[in-house]
Amino acid sequence: MRKIIITALHAEAKPFIEFFNLKKSNLFAKIPFYSGEPVSLCVSGIGKMRSAIATASLLAQEKEPHNVVVFNIGICGSTTKEVNLGELFFVNKVIDHGSGRSYYPDIVIEHNLPESQLMTFDKPVTQLDFPQEYKGLVDMEASGFFEAALTFLSPHQVVCLKIVSDFLEGEVINKAKVSGLVERNMEAINGIISSYDALCSFLATDVLDANEHSLLEQLSMHFRLTFSQYHQLIEWARSYKIHKKGSLEILRQYLQYSVSDKRERNNYLEKLRSLLLDE
Amino acid sequence: MSKFSHIYIEDEALGYPISTRILERFPNAKRVWIGDYKEVFGRLNQHFQIQKRSVKLILAVKKGGYLYRGSDFSQGFGYKNFYYNTLMLNCVYNCDYCYLQGMYPSANMVLFVNLEDFFEATRKAVAERKYKSEPLYLSVSYNTDLLAFESVVPYTAYWIEFADACDDLLIEVRTKSANYKAIKHLKATPRVILAWTLSPRKVAEVYEKGAPSLDRRLEAIREAMEDGWQVRLCFDPVLRIRNWNYVYTDFMEEVFRYLPVEKVYDVSLGVFRMNADYLRRIRKLRQDSDILFYPFEVRGDTVSYPLLHRKEMISSLLEKLTQYIPEERIAVWE
Numbered sequence: 140m141r142k143i144i145i146t147a148l149h150a151e152a153k154p155f156i157e158f159f160n161l162k163k164s165n166l167f168a169k170i171p172f173y174s175g176e177p178v179s180l181c182v183s184g185i186g187k188m189r190s191a192i193a194t195a196s197l198l199a200q201e202k203e204p205h206n207v208v209v210f211n212i213g214i215c216g217s218t219t220k221e222v223n224l225g226e227l228f229f230v231n232k233v234i235d236h237g238s239g240r241s242y243y244p245d246i247v248i249e250h251n252l253p254e255s256q257l258m259t260f261d262k263p264v265t266q267l268d269f270p271q272e273y274k275g276l277v278d279m280e281a282s283g284f285f286e287a288a289l290t291f292l293s294p295h296q297v298v299c300l301k302i303v304s305d306f307l308e309g310e311v312i313n314k315a316k317v318s319g320l321v322e323r324n325m326e327a328i329n330g331i332i333s334s335y336d337a338l339c340s341f342l343a344t345d346v347l348d349a350n351e352h353s354l355l356e357q358l359s360m361h362f363r364l365t366f367s368q369y370h371q372l373i374e375w376a377r378s379y380k381i382h383k384k385g386s387l388e389i390l391r392q393y394l395q396y397s398v399s400d401k402r403e404r405n406n407y408l409e410k411l412r413s414l415l416l417d418e
Numbered sequence: 419m420s421k422f423s424h425i426y427i428e429d430e431a432l433g434y435p436i437s438t439r440i441l442e443r444f445p446n447a448k449r450v451w452i453g454d455y456k457e458v459f460g461r462l463n464q465h466f467q468i469q470k471r472s473v474k475l476i477l478a479v480k481k482g483g484y485l486y487r488g489s490d491f492s493q494g495f496g497y498k499n500f501y502y503n504t505l506m507l508n509c510v511y512n513c514d515y516c517y518l519q520g521m522y523p524s525a526n527m528v529l530f531v532n533l534e535d536f537f538e539a540t541r542k543a544v545a546e547r548k549y550k551s552e553p554l555y556l557s558v559s560y561n562t563d564l565l566a567f568e569s570v571v572p573y574t575a576y577w578i579e580f581a582d583a584c585d586d587l588l589i590e591v592r593t594k595s596a597n598y599k600a601i602k603h604l605k606a607t608p609r610v611i612l613a614w615t616l617s618p619r620k621v622a623e624v625y626e627k628g629a630p631s632l633d634r635r636l637e638a639i640r641e642a643m644e645d646g647w648q649v650r651l652c653f654d655p656v657l658r659i660r661n662w663n664y665v666y667t668d669f670m671e672e673v674f675r676y677l678p679v680e681k682v683y684d685v686s687l688g689v690f691r692m693n694a695d696y697l698r699r700i701r702k703l704r705q706d707s708d709i710l711f712y713p714f715e716v717r718g719d720t721v722s723y724p725l726l727h728r729k730e731m732i733s734s735l736l737e738k739l740t741q742y743i744p745e746e747r748i749a750v751w752e
C-alpha cells in the first residue's frame with residue numbers, strides 16, 4: 140500500500156523528510172516532491188486551491204489508485220480553547236466555508252486520537268471572522284485536498300490529521316515552532332500511517348495474475364475475438380478460478396488450433412466456455 | 419453485539435427519543451453532525467466490504483416513502499395488498515450472497531428514528547387498501563434484519579405491538595437472528611408472521627458471516643412456536659454448492675426432526691437469484707466468494723442458475739419438503 144503525505148508548508152514537511160529519510164525528486168517542476176518508503180511527501184503550498192492541485196496531480200498519475208492512502212497533515216487553528224495547543228486530531232468532517240459543502244472520510248481503522256470537525260477558509264481568519272455557531276478546527280487546505288482526493292479515491296483512502304497551533308488570536312507562528320509541533324506528534328502520526336497497512340488485504344485484487352491475463356490475451360488474438368468476447372472470456376476465467384478453483388493452464392492447448400472464419404471462432408469460443416463454466 | 423466507533427446524526431434526528439436512547443447506549447462512539455443522511459450514505463466510491471470491517475450508524479429522519487408497494491406479491495404467498503417498508507438500511511450480518519452489497523452505495527447502517535410517521539402512514543394505507551377482503555401485508559424487515567438489531571433498538575417489538583392493535587394488518591418479520599428472547603415477553607398475535615431464513619450448517623458457517631448458527635436459529639424457532647407464534651421457514655436462497663442435493667435434503671430432515679411440523683405456518687423455497695447489475699457491482703468489489711462467481715444465467719435483469727439446474731434443485735427439494743408440509747403451504751421461487 141502506497142502512502143502519500145501532503146502538507147501545505149515546508150516546515151510541516153521537514154520532520155517527515157527527516158524521520159522517513161525522504162529524497163527530493165523532480166517529479167513536478169513547481170510542486171516539491173519527496174519520495175521514499177513507506178511514504179512519499181508533497182508540499183502543496185498554502186490554500187485549498189494549491190492543496191487540490193497537488194493532490195490531483197499526484198493521484199492522476201497513480202497506476203494503482205486502489206492501493207494508495209493520502210494524508211493531509213499540518214497545523215490548524217481552533218475556535219475553542221477546550222483543546223490543547225499541540226494536540227493532534229483525526230478530522231472526521233471537513234466543511235468548506237465558501238461553498239458550505241461537507242466532506243467525510245471513512246475512518247475504518249481503530250485509533251486513539253481525539254476527533255474533530257474542521258472548517259476550511261479561503262484566507263487567514265481570526266476569532267472575529269468565523270460563524271458564531273461553529274466550534275472546531277480551522278485551516279486553509281483540507282476541503283481542497285478532499286475535493287481532489289475523493290475524485291480519485293474511496294473515502295477510506297483519504298485521511299486528514301491536524302495539530303492545533305493557535306486559537307485564532309492573530310499570533311505569528313514561526314517555522315521552527317511549526318516543525319516542533321509536527322515532531323512532537325510524530326510517533327502518533329506514524330502509528331496512524333502504519334495502521335493503514337492492514338487494509339491492504341481487503342482491497343479488491345484481481346484473482347487473475349499477469350501470466351493468466353497474458354494467456355487470455357494470446358487466446359483472444361489467436362482466435363481474433365471481438366472486444367466483448369474477450370471480456371466475456373476474462374469473466375469466465377475468473378469464474379473458473381474462483382468457483383471451480385482450477386488452473387487456467389488447461390486453456391493453453393487451444394493455442395495450437397487455428398481458425399479461418401467466424402463460425403470456427405465461435406465454435407472454439409463455445410468450447411472454451413463449456414470448459415470453464417459447465418459443471 | 420454491534421459496537422459503533424462513529425454515529426452520524428442528522429441535526430433533525432436529535433429531537434427523537436430513539437436517538438437519545440441510542441446515544442446513551444453508545445456513549446463512547448464519536449458523534450458527527452450531518453445535514454442529511456445521504457451526504458454520508460450516498461458518497462461516491464465507498465467500499466462496501468471495507469466498511470463492513472467498521473460499520474458506522476447513521477441516525478436519520480425519513481421524509482416520505484414510509485411504505486412501498488411490493489412488486490412480486492410477497493414472493494408467491496399471494497397476498498394482494500403487499501407492502502414493505504425500510505425502517506433501516508443495511509444489516510448487521512454480512513452474507514456473501516446479500517444483494518444489499520450491490521444495491522446500496524454504503525455498508526453503513528441507517529436507522530430512521532421517526533417511527534410515528536411510519537405508523538401513521540401504515541394506518542392510512544390499511545384504511546385505503548385496494549383489496550378490502552384481505553389484510554394489508556407489510557414486510558417490516560426488508561432490506562435489513564430488524565430482529566438482529568433488537569438489542570440496540572426494539573423496533574421488532576414496537577411493530578409487533580403496533581400490528582396487534584391494528585385491524586386488517588399482517589406483518590412479516592424476516593430474520594436470521596436467534597434473539598427471540600428480545601420479543602418473548604410479547605403475546606403471540608395472528609397479525610404477525612415471524613419468518614426465519616435457514617441454511618445448512620456449513621452454508622451458514624461459510625457464507626452467512628456474523629449470523630447465528632443453524633442450531634441457535636432452530637432453538638429460537640422452536641421456542642417461538644411453543645409460545646404460539648406463526649412461524650414461516652424460508653429455505654431461500656438455496657445455493658448450488660458441491661453435493662447440494664445431499665446437503666440440503668439432510669438439512670431439511672434435520673430441521674423437521676427438531677421442529678414440530680404441525681406448528682409450521684408455511685414455508686418458502688427459492689434458489690439464489692439477484693439483480694444482474696447488483697451482481698456486476700459486487701464482483702468488482704470482491705473476488706473472494708465462489709458462490710458469487712457461479713456461471714449464472716441472465717434472465718431479463720435477474721441472474722440465477724441455468725434453467726435446468728433451477729428446475730432440478732426446486733423439484734428435488736420440493737419433493738423433500740412435501741414429505742412434511744402440504745404443497746399449498748409452500749411458496750416457490752424458481
Ligand code: SF4
Pocket residue numbers: 508509510511512513515516517518561562563594629
Ligand atoms: S441477513 Fe439478509 S440482509 Fe442481512 S446480510 Fe444476510 S442476506 Fe443481507
